[in-house]
Amino acid sequence: MIYANLSYWIPLLPFLGFLMLILLGPLFRGRLSGWFATLTMALVAFLALGLLAEALRAAPQWRLVGGEVELARGALSGFPFRLEWPWLSIQGEAGISLTFYIDQLAALVVAMVAVASLFIHLFSIGYMDGEARYPTFFAYLQLFTAAMLTFVMAGNFFIALLAWEVMGLMSYLLIGFYYKKKTAQAAMKKAFLTTKLADLGFMLGLFWLYKELGTFDLATVAEKAALLAVPVASGIGLLVFVAAIGKSAQFPLHVWLLDAMEGPTPVSAMIHAATMVAAGVYLTGRFYPVLEQGQALGYVAWIGGITALFAAVLAPAFADVKKIMAWSTVSQLGYMFLGLGVFGWAAAMFHLLTHAFFKALLFLGSGSMIHGSKTQDIFEMNRLGRYMPWTWVTFAVGALALIGVPPFAGFWSKDLILDVAKEHAPVLWFIGMVAAFFTAFYTTRMFVIAFHHPSLPSPWKAAAWNKDCPELNLKAGDCPPDPAPEPDHKPHESGAEMIIALVALAALSLIVGFWGSPLFGQSLLLFLYPGEAPEIIPASKLFGGYVIGTLVALAGIAVAWGLYARDPLKQRAPLWLTQALQRRLYIDEFYYRVVAEVAQWPTKALWLLDTYVVDVVVDAVGYVTMITGQALRYLQSGKLAVYALYIALGALALVFLGGARW
Amino acid sequence: MITLGHYLTLSAVLFAIGLFGVLTKRNVIAVLMSVEILLNAAAIAFAATAAYRDPLFFSGQLFALFIIVVAAAELSIGFAILLTLYRHAGSVSTDVIEEMRG
Amino acid sequence: MSLVAFAILAGLILAGALVVVFSSNIVRAAVALAFTFFLIAGLYFMLGSPMLAVVQFAVNAAAIPILTLFIIMMTRSRSVRPASGIFVLVALAVVIAFAGGLWAYLGAAETQVFPVSPEGIGLRLLSVTLFPFEVASVLLLLAMVGAIVLARRVEE
Numbered sequence: 024m025i026y027a028n029l030s031y032w033i034p035l036l037p038f039l040g041f042l043m044l045i046l047l048g049p050l051f052r053g054r055l056s057g058w059f060a061t062l063t064m065a066l067v068a069f070l071a072l073g074l075l076a077e078a079l080r081a082a083p084q085w086r087l088v089g090g091e092v093e094l095a096r097g098a099l100s101g102f103p104f105r106l107e108w109p110w111l112s113i114q115g116e117a118g119i120s121l122t123f124y125i126d127q128l129a130a131l132v133v134a135m136v137a138v139a140s141l142f143i144h145l146f147s148i149g150y151m152d153g154e155a156r157y158p159t160f161f162a163y164l165q166l167f168t169a170a171m172l173t174f175v176m177a178g179n180f181f182i183a184l185l186a187w188e189v190m191g192l193m194s195y196l197l198i199g200f201y202y203k204k205k206t207a208q209a210a211m212k213k214a215f216l217t218t219k220l221a222d223l224g225f226m227l228g229l230f231w232l233y234k235e236l237g238t239f240d241l242a243t244v245a246e247k248a249a250l251l252a253v254p255v256a257s258g259i260g261l262l263v264f265v266a267a268i269g270k271s272a273q274f275p276l277h278v279w280l281l282d283a284m285e286g287p288t289p290v291s292a293m294i295h296a297a298t299m300v301a302a303g304v305y306l307t308g309r310f311y312p313v314l315e316q317g318q319a320l321g322y323v324a325w326i327g328g329i330t331a332l333f334a335a336v337l338a339p340a341f342a343d344v345k346k347i348m349a350w351s352t353v354s355q356l357g358y359m360f361l362g363l364g365v366f367g368w369a370a371a372m373f374h375l376l377t378h379a380f381f382k383a384l385l386f387l388g389s390g391s392m393i394h395g396s397k398t399q400d401i402f403e404m405n406r407l408g409r410y411m412p413w414t415w416v417t418f419a420v421g422a423l424a425l426i427g428v429p430p431f432a433g434f435w436s437k438d439l440i441l442d443v444a445k446e447h448a449p450v451l452w453f454i455g456m457v458a459a460f461f462t463a464f465y466t467t468r469m470f471v472i473a474f475h476h477p478s479l480p481s482p483w484k485a486a487a488w489n490k491d492c493p494e495l496n497l498k499a500g501d502c503p504p505d506p507a508p509e510p511d512h513k514p515h516e517s518g519a520e521m522i523i524a525l526v527a528l529a530a531l532s533l534i535v536g537f538w539g540s541p542l543f544g545q546s547l548l549l550f551l552y553p554g555e556a557p558e559i560i561p562a563s564k565l566f567g568g569y570v571i572g573t574l575v576a577l578a579g580i581a582v583a584w585g586l587y588a589r590d591p592l593k594q595r596a597p598l599w600l601t602q603a604l605q606r607r608l609y610i611d612e613f614y615y616r617v618v619a620e621v622a623q624w625p626t627k628a629l630w631l632l633d634t635y636v637v638d639v640v641v642d643a644v645g646y647v648t649m650i651t652g653q654a655l656r657y658l659q660s661g662k663l664a665v666y667a668l669y670i671a672l673g674a675l676a677l678v679f680l681g682g683a684r685w
Numbered sequence: 686m687i688t689l690g691h692y693l694t695l696s697a698v699l700f701a702i703g704l705f706g707v708l709t710k711r712n713v714i715a716v717l718m719s720v721e722i723l724l725n726a727a728a729i730a731f732a733a734t735a736a737y738r739d740p741l742f743f744s745g746q747l748f749a750l751f752i753i754v755v756a757a758a759e760l761s762i763g764f765a766i767l768l769t770l771y772r773h774a775g776s777v778s779t780d781v782i783e784e785m786r787g
Numbered sequence: 788m789s790l791v792a793f794a795i796l797a798g799l800i801l802a803g804a805l806v807v808v809f810s811s812n813i814v815r816a817a818v819a820l821a822f823t824f825f826l827i828a829g830l831y832f833m834l835g836s837p838m839l840a841v842v843q844f845a846v847n848a849a850a851i852p853i854l855t856l857f858i859i860m861m862t863r864s865r866s867v868r869p870a871s872g873i874f875v876l877v878a879l880a881v882v883i884a885f886a887g888g889l890w891a892y893l894g895a896a897e898t899q900v901f902p903v904s905p906e907g908i909g910l911r912l913l914s915v916t917l918f919p920f921e922v923a924s925v926l927l928l929l930a931m932v933g934a935i936v937l938a939r940r941v942e943e
Binding site: 686687688689690691692693695697698699700701702703704705706708709710712714715717718719721722725728729732733734735736737738739740742743746747749750751753754755756757758759760761762764765766767768769771772777 | 789790793797800801804805807808813816817820823824827830831833834835836838839842843846847850851854855858859861862874875878879881882883885886895896897898899900901902903907908911912915916919923926927929930931933934935936937938940
């Protein structure tokens, strides 16, 4: 219980680190602030792993016996861990307490966030070296992490909402870290407004939930969810799910994530692996009982499935390594929602865990590629495999994990999701398989072009439709493409801290998957097992899925290799298709041109009302006052005699009023 | 016989004359002198009423006394202000005091 | 007899007041003021209040006109410019209305005057009206201090 009792330090430490860095930033010279933040995170990661170990010991132990799950030992007393302080209590009533609630899922995700964030911090020390506002960057990272950890540990949804909003703010600040760039400004606004719009759903859902159940408490909500009427539970669940869609960049609110790449690469890693997008999945996981009661899981599954396929299909059209990674995140999160929607709660959380590590690895790897080659365009990268061996190896591990090749982490978790889907929704299983093929395709394409081809002229920059950026609603000329690196630029390997972070994450991407695999008795899934849902698939049934998944992945790799190893520049798709894909199917433009316009109609109506009704009334009051004043100012003649006359008239009035006798 | 009415009539006429002075004079000294006439008219009315109607307490006469005191105080302050005005504006005409014109 | 005396006194008082108000020479106005107040002291004698008469004589008939003359000397303003015609007419109308209003109170026909001795006034003043008396003294002190402060020549 030591770590559980200390667990409040887990969000508190990075918050204190944030305060230190933001207040005393200029005192941290050189890389000191980076090391300071990283050490803070190391401490947090230590505490988080200790907490996870304690949770593993204290959690109920389940056992797989012949395909059935049975309880081996109940939970130790005091589990789930709960820390509570009174807060917001009004006149002695209970109010909303500041609660930390750590069950199996929270402990797991806390450990995941802490560890991923630690390596992102470590990587950033080298990556951000020499940038302006170096301490500020780490301060933001610290608060971002603190908010995510608070969100995960929050014992009631009100605290969760607060942390959620802080995360929204931090993503805004970090995406716009290079705030002098027009594109960064537009991107930060886009991200903030999109997620903010979705957050309304969270708030409305929460308030509705409070009205129905009278509590925000996470455990109580989970217990009482069955008491909700089906339409009510459905409404609440879907409102909250809208927030998750926004935060986790699911279709149709995925638009902000691509442009979030305007931030520094470690920020992208942070958003995509450890914090922001994971929060949406986590929230949906927490609202799972409500969604289940509302019979709304089908929507979750379909949103996830559509997003997974949609993003995987768009990714191969892109040339920017970070944007390809961003599509990949959207797609992988789609898998998680797909898993959640088909009752694969534990499978989705398993994928959340593995994805956090391999996506952090891939993003940091692409950061290393960008750092070494001075470009983000995969076509312009010059045979990185030759110059950056460490990056090449670790990126390959991440890519294989993403594609889902055994025995890497993504394989176990993604195939588990697909296996669950096959039982409950075969159509979604098929969609997931197609998406898996495209995942293998775009990952291989990126890998081959970036690491094995010499520097090429970028077809992305050559395309006429990419000269301006309608997806950010900027004018032409406000978003010039990054200059290509000099032709004789020799890529170089990144520094030691960055390599260490990459290797550590690569190792995690390799081994974390085993935890949930049948090779180790699916112990992670049993650890997360909530007690009733039929979601643990016995190992014997998994084998078929593994074979199909591996074959699909290998097919994707083979096709991409075959197409791009020889002639990466050849235009194979029709031009209109390429254009449509590169313009993201015009969804962003549709939002800017149509949705934003329509959203302004009530505003414009109110503007008219304001101009022609409210203003007129206000002006009338002003004019009346002014005219009265103009008239009355002649009373103030400034002449002494006139004032005396007023006095006399007043006295006269008194005389006549008092002279009632006559 | 002289009745109270006679005194009050005198007081009223005197008051009217003083009031006319206050209203029409432009020289501040003259205005203040007219104010003195006003005050004396009031004092006469008080004293006469008391003499005819208030044999026991003669409060009106005490009032007249206080009016004289107040008149003296008022006049001294008034003249002091006037002097300051004169130093400031070089004139004691009411025309120069126009700061309050709206 | 006394009515004749009153008529003469009243007539002179009004004449003096008219001189004060209508004279274009301010020194003459000040002298007429002293004359008027002096006659009002006589009026107080007729009302059976020698105390009031003496005070009127000492303060209003002597001190105030002298002060006024001092001020006239100090400010070198001798003439009194009349106000504009229209304003004079307005003022006259107001004054007439005022006097007419006061006329309503003039029906009093008492004839018996009750004389008051200075002792009576003094006793009354220092017993029942002690507080107003003290307030009046403070007022005079304040007026004195105020007048000194206001009239002091400020060193630049």
